[in-house]
Amino acid sequence: MLDHPVSDFLASSAALCDAVLRLRGPALAEELGRIARNVLSSPYGLYQAAAAADGAAEPVWAAATLCLAQDIVYERQGFGRYLVGGRQSYDDNDRQRLASLAALTASVLQVHALAQRSTNAYAQVEAQLRQQSQILDQIHESVLTMDQSGFITSWNKGAERLFGYSECEALGQNILFLYEDEDTAFHDAFVEQGGRLMEVRRRKKSGEVFWASLSLSPLYDMEERAIGLIAYLSDITERKQAEERLHHLAYYDALTGLPNRTLLTKLLDQALTVAQRGKMLGCVLFIDLNRFKLINDTLGRRIGDELLRQISLRFRSALRDPDLVARLGGDEFAVGLFDISQHFEASMVAQKLLASLVQPFLIEGHDLRVGASIGISVYPQDGSDAETLLRLADIAMYRAKQAGHGEEESVTFYSQDMNQGMQERMRLEIGLRHALGHGQLLLHYQPKFALASGRIIGAEALVRWHHPERGMIPPVEFIPLAEATGLVVQVGEWVLEAACAQAQSWKLAGLPPIRLAVNVSAREFTAALPGRVSETLERYGLEPCWLELEITESTLMHNIDRVIGIMDRITALGVALSLDDFGTGYSSLSYLKRFPIDTLKIDRSFTTGIPGDTNDCAIASTIISIAQQLRHKVIAEGVETVEQLAFLKSAGCDQVQGYLFSRPLPALEFERALRQNWDLNG
Secondary structure (H helix, E strand, C coil): CCCCCHHHHHHHHHHHHHHHHHCCHHHHHHHHHHHHHHHHCCCEEEEEEHHHHCCCCCCHHHHHCEEEEEEEEECCEEEEEEEEEEECCCCHHHHHHHHHHHHHHHHHHHHHHHHHHHHHHHHHHHHHHHHHHHHHHHCCCEEEEEECCCEEEEECHHHHHHHCCCHHHHCCCEHHHHECCCCCCCCCHHHHHCCCEEEEEEECCCCCEEEEEEEEEEEECCCCCEEEEEEEEEECHHHHHHHHHHHHHHHECCCCCCECHHHHHHHHHHHHHHHHHHCCEEEEEEEEEECHHHHHHHHCHHHHHHHHHHHHHHHHHHCCCCCEEEEEECCEEEEEEEEECCCCHHHHHHHHHHHCCCCCEEECCEEECCEEEEEEEEECCCCCCHHHHHHHHHHHHHHHHHHCCCCCCEEEECCHHHHHHHHHHHHHHHHHHHHHHCCCEEEEEEEEEECCCCCEEEEEEEEEEEECCCEEECHHHHHHHHHHHCCHHHHHHHHHHHHHHHHHHHHHCCCCCCEEEEECCCCCCCCCHHHHHHHHHHHHCCCHHHEEEEEEHHHHCCCHHHHHHHHHHHHHCCCEEEEEEECCCCCCHHHHHHCCCCEEEECHHHHCCCCCCHHHHHHHHHHHHHHHHCCCEEEEECCCCHHHHHHHHHHCCCEEECCCCCCCEEHHHHHHHHHHCCCCCC
């Protein structure tokens, strides 16, 4: 037996590994046979692969010499066998050495086979990925993936074409950089769960904003854990634009651009649902133009169409933003009102719409004039749905047209009681406008008394309306109407003018100056008021001590600095200011200190309960105390009993007015009382 050092076996092992890595086929078999001959120091030796070993003929030397054979097996997988021979003898050590070589060979061949399979599999995966990437890049749809925080992890050619960003520019960016400014919400329950299909607006690299169809699906790892989202996008801008055009054609009037009847019905029903929840009123106005058919038939459709366009613009400008206005077809329009508290406000809107038609329409050299008949239905009294309200407003419009004989402007409510009330308000409004220019308004004067002396020190000028048919109309009937229609400004201007004219008459008659208090409404209290007061005093040659302006708390609660600026300009003229209805508004003491007022007036609602109502007594006493601390005079209105007078006098009130002393008097009676110098003791 020959002695084989361990180093020889290790060298053969290294050679074995090198051969398996480098060689294939017959070359590998030849090298493995050589290694076997070298390990066993035999003249003959070969390696037979598993496929070649089955049925292969034995070599010539195998029959002529002593041989050793060893199968090469790893975990039941055969890789072939070693066959060596040519020596005189082989012992157990030789057999062990050949078995060790076979075991090593099997291990190396097994590892090499696994490596080859892995390499082949990886190559196949790479090939599949390249193929899939090519497929993704060839499809028109843009596909991208992102992690759970919205950072982009892949970006195909379709995404490059759609957005204009290259893969290098997009990878690592957060998806929000593609969003339109107002659409930056990424975390969304539906989005995070995936599978959501939606239409969104996105921004391209060029800055162009477009509509996209977006589908999101969850992205999972090998262990089925969600690691992000797959997004599929396609440009649907043309489809959206087509849908918008179809929507506009379906819901808007092509001529005027106003909503048509279909859209109006939908919007009215939506508004009625809101009104029902809020227990609010609603009104529908049905408008039919007067004399339009004559114009259209005479001058042609082109002129008629332009007239309708201009009318629609005037109607829209006469209404508030929340109000609905639609063209129903032909020369018919409709208006929906829902932000109202009283049904009669609809008649005021109707008058505004009629007023918008007063100025002529100048079209292609033609001076055209049209009017309208308006019918009104009221929710919920007349109906609870849009179709019913439109139908009843249409009926009311025909009543209005009959009342105006198809030519004159007319407004009619569907409900008879509302119609009567509206007609009464309209008659009052028309009558009040007429009264302003035809001497039907006059002033009465309620004396003011100084408690210390008991003498008349002034009067409040109160407007009265003497109607030629109805007689004296109480202020409670026409003052609220004047405020609602804006006529209160013209009435206020008339009162100031008439009061100053009367004061001039008394001055020329030799009466000493007294303060005539004129009420100023919130609508009048503008930057133009000081100039108007100054001009009026100058025109009548009156000193400022003849005039006092009474303003209410509510007038002062809007834009305090502007109000104080106006008040300062008035007091700079020498005209006194009185704060009327004090205690019923919202004045804070911090503002009260800043107001340049001369007198606080205790409202009659507090005077009435004195001295029986402890709360009224406390309020009156507090107002008097505040006035004294601020060095203002105090006057109480509505004094009607001796007990009220006694309490106010003991509390330190300066002046009083009320029926205990005098009702409001016509000018001649007040002058007579003034000359007699009425006093409380007389």
